[in-house]
């Protein structure tokens with residue numbers, strides 16, 4: 366899953382439909398190419 370580097374929210378959307386390669390955080394409004402990607406560990 367992808368999370369916002371600013372607020373840590375997982376509510377991330379591709380900005381402009383992915384055209385710009387940027388992401389947008391729906392929670393804090395962050396827009397940029399830098400995003401944190403973490404692996405979910407639900408197994409186990």
Ligand SMILES: [Zn+2]
Nearest residue numbers: 369372390393
């Ligand atoms: Zn955010």
